[in-house]
Amino acid sequence: MILGVETSCDDTCAAVVSRAGEICSNVVASQGLLHERYGGVVPEIASRRHLEVVGPVIEDALERARASLDDVGSVAVTDGPGLIGALLVGLSTAKAIAAARRLPLVAVDHLHAHAVASTLGPDPIEPPFLVLVASGGHTFLARVEEPSSHVKIGGTLDDAAGEAFDKGARLLGLGYPGGPAIDQLAREGDPAAFDFPRSLPGTGLDFSFSGLKTALLYAVRGLGERGAHGRRADLAASYQRAIVDALLMRARKALTRERIGRLALGGGVAANSELRRRAGDLCGELGCALWCPDASLCTDNAAMVAGAARFLEPLPYPDYLALDAFARAA
Ligand code: KG4
Ligand code: ZN
Numbered sequence: 001m002i003l004g005v006e007t008s009c010d011d012t013c014a015a016v017v018s019r020a021g022e023i024c025s026n027v028v029a030s031q032g033l034l035h036e037r038y039g040g041v042v043p044e045i046a047s048r049r050h051l052e053v054v055g056p057v058i059e060d061a062l063e064r065a066r067a068s069l070d071d072v073g074s075v076a077v078t079d080g081p082g083l084i085g086a087l088l089v090g091l092s093t094a095k096a097i098a099a100a101r102r103l104p105l106v107a108v109d110h111l112h113a114h115a116v117a118s119t120l121g122p123d124p125i126e127p128p129f130l131v132l133v134a135s136g137g138h139t140f141l142a143r144v145e146e147p148s149s150h151v152k153i154g155g156t157l158d159d160a161a162g163e164a165f166d167k168g169a170r171l172l173g174l175g176y177p178g179g180p181a182i183d184q185l186a187r188e189g190d191p192a193a194f195d196f197p198r199s200l201p202g203t204g205l206d207f208s209f210s211g212l213k214t215a216l217l218y219a220v221r222g223l224g225e226r227g228a229h230g231r232r233a234d235l236a237a238s239y240q241r242a243i244v245d246a247l248l249m250r251a252r253k254a255l256t257r258e259r260i261g262r263l264a265l266g267g268g269v270a271a272n273s274e275l276r277r278r279a280g281d282l283c284g285e286l287g288c289a290l291w292c293p294d295a296s297l298c299t300d301n302a303a304m305v306a307g308a309a310r311f312l313e314p315l316p317y318p319d320y321l322a323l324d325a326f327a328r329a330a
Contacts, residue, residue: 001018001019001067002018002074002106003016003061003062003072003076003097003306004075004076004303004304005075005076005090005302006078006110006300006304007078007082007087007093008082008086008087008090008300009046009082009083009086009136009300010030010046011030011300011301012031012054012090013026013027013029013057013301014027014058014060015027015301015302015305016065016072017120017303017306017310019310021121021307023120023303023307024064024065024066025061025062025064026061026297027060027061027302028296028301029053029057031046032176032177034049035176036176039170039176040176043083043085043086046083047083047086050089050090051089054089058097061302072097072103073103074098074103074105074106074309074314075097075103075105075106076106076302076305076308077090077091077094077095077105077106077107077305078091078109078110078305079107079109079323079325079326080109080110080328081109081110081111081138081328082110084326087327091107091323095320095323098317098320099317102317104315104316104317105315106309106312107315107320109308109329110305111133111135111138111140112150113305114135114304115150116144116308117264117266117297117304118266119147121293121297125264127145127147128144128145128260128262129143129263129264129291130143130144130251130258130260130263131263131265132247132251132263132265132266133265133267133270134162134265134266134270135160135162135266135267135269136162136166136177137160137163138155138156138160138267138329139155139161139162139207139247139269140152140156141155141250141251141254143258143260147311153258154204154250155206157206157207157208158210159208159209159210161209161243161247161267161269162269163209164243165177165178165272168213168216168239171213171217171220172228172235174232179268179269179272180271182236182240183240183273183274185236185237186233186237186239187237187273189234189236190234190238191237191238191240191241192241193235193237193238194219194234196215196216196238196239196241197211197242198249205254207250208246212239212243212246216235219235220235240272243269244272244274244278247275248275248278251279251282252286255282255286256286262290262291263289263291264291264292264293265293266293266298270292
């Protein structure tokens, strides 16, 4: 068994995954309510909360897997990118558990874990495949030739797609995190009501979401506070449509250009109902197969971290004791 630990942002996560990729438990203690009143994650509060709950969350993950530390053969942990203080809580905890039992430790890149989340479960994706990772901090397209690495072929030049959802939600007076709130509200709105810009022109595979956010700001200002409130559902639906269009335009281009018949989604935005549905339509049209992991494997979780560790080289005791966390992707 692999014990996974993930604390890169505001969720304290632990999971137990078998070498074969079976998810035995996947526990997430969300801090959403703690940060809601600030309208975003407060790093210092996130670190303190991780410190309080990481022990019980790991115990819970073992208990739900009906396992004990005796069953654990290696410990996997996210070492970055993310909030440095938050990452250090998970990394130190994982080192302590591994060192006490002289177990090997696997350091996992958070973005790679999102990229290969579809290799878990009863119907794992097999490389080569293309992956669209859209999260709160990152948005990119990558080629996966082997499950130990991914090669980026396009990425965002400014905001991440999740950031666009979160900032849009704030402009619409919805709570944090904004993605699920917009997803919900958009169901009652008309996606053609407002014409928002669709990302960058041109032939590349990069994304840009900052212009879209500004367009929403102007639309809200133009309608006035009460007018915007009355049309919140239409604004949400049109805004979501523009984000999903931008993501899928690039995914379509990548699938055609790279001549790969498999697409996987990953990252918190991959939990979005419109993105999932329309990615299915796109793949149907292009004759590609689509892997949309369960929403619990799209938003931050430790099963994807333990899952990715299956393909990576473990560090033996005591080599990992000097390992450091990193805030930004290299
Ligand atoms: O991958 P993730 O859990 O954390 C990061 O690594 O950033 O992604 C979080 C992001 C947030 O921006 C959140 O608003 C967005 O994923 N998100 C969604 C949905 N659920 C979460 N965005 C759109 N629709 C959703 N249903
Ligand atoms: Zn993430």
